[in-house]
Every structure is written in structure tokens, then in C-alpha cells.
């Protein structure tokens with residue numbers, strides 16, 4: 435519990451939190467190597483907008499590619515991260531009673547020029563995505579490389595004050611999915627991450 439305390443306090447106070455070096459350097463590098471290998475092997479799909487039969491490829495909205503994490507094909511590095519997230523889920527539930535039930539997530543790649551326009555993560559007509567959790571996997575990221583996460587810090591507001599989060603290796607961001615408008619600024623170099631959601635009752 436103790437190492438998740440600052441995250442829980444942030445969520446309680448403001449609904450979002452940013453942690454540098456959430457994993458050990460070896461764990462983050464391991465995931466970074468895996469995401470790049472899977473990308474080279476062509477295991478990613480164009481990301482869509484919407485759900486189920488309403489899923490559409492909308493290049494004007496988002497231009498990233500994704501590969502869902504699957505229990506049956508989980509690697510050691512992925513398993514270590516998912517275990518860590520499950521502790522976080524339990525710690526948050528214990529302190530904040532959010533009723534987070536499980537996690538779904540995918541690797542994401544934003545090739546040069548890719549972006550994701552401002553949006554909320556909770557699907558219309560659905561309450562199941564309660565908290566967004568993103569881990570960045572870019573060991574060489576430098577100012578000028580783009581791909582920052584721009585998150586509006588006033589719940590429910592599409593404009594107003596914002597934070598710009600650099601997608602550096604090991605930085606983890608989490609926020610309440612239904613409250614915070616956010617976007618990914620155009621990447622100037624290939625940008626890798628794991629994005630996922632703690633879900634509640636559908």
C-alpha cells in the first residue's frame with residue numbers, strides 16, 4: 435500500500451496523478467523492447483473509435499495502432515506490470531471505494547505524425563471504464579519529440595487549465611476516465627505506451 439499512497443492521495447484530491455519511474459528501469463526497458471519487437475513483427479492493428487459493431491477507423495480522430503494484452507500470451511514483463519496494477523487497483527478500492535473490478539489494456543504505437551484528438555475515455559452509454567492508466571515506454575524521448583499527453587485538469591471541461599505530460603520511459607499517468615478531457619499531441623518520433631482501464635460493473 436505505502437508506495438501507492440501518493441497516487442491515491444492525488445486521485446482523492448484532484449482525480450489524476452503522474453508518477454515518474456513507476457516500474458524499475460529493467461522492467462520498463464523490458465516492456466519497451468517487447469512493444470518494439472511486436473511492432474516490427476506487424477502484430478498491431480489500427481485503433482478504432484467506438485465499440486463492438488460501432489467500431490470505426492477514424493484517421494481524423496486518432497492515428498495510433500494497438501495490440502491488446504491477452505492473458506493467454508502474457509510475457510513475464512507484462513505479468514509483472516499487471517500484478518503491480520492489480521495491487522494499485524486493490525489499494526485504491528480500499529481507500530476510495532471506487533469498486534474497480536478488473537483491467538483491460540493494450541500496447542499503443544503512435545508512428546511519426548500520429549495523434550489522438552481531445553476525448554473522454556468513457557464510452558457513451560457505458561459506465562465500465564472508471565480509471566485510465568497509461569505507462570510510457572520511450573527511453574530516448576526528448577523535448578521536441580512531441581507526443582505529449584495534454585490533459586485538462588478541470589473535471590468535465592474541454593478547455594481551461596491543462597498539464598502537458600512527457601511520454602518518458604517509466605512515467606505512469608492515471609485519471610478518472612469519465613472526468614478528464616485529454617489528447618495526444620502529434621508525435622514527431624515513434625511513441626510507445628501501454629494504455630488500459632480499470633473497469634467497474636458494466
Ligand SMILES: O=C(O)CCC(=O)C(=O)O
Pocket residue numbers: 542550555568582583616617618627629
Ligand atoms: O497515450 C496517451 O497518452 C493517451 C492515450 C489515450 O488517450 C487513449 O488511448 O485513450
Ligand SMILES: [Fe+2]
Pocket residue numbers: 553554555616
Ligand atoms: Fe484516452
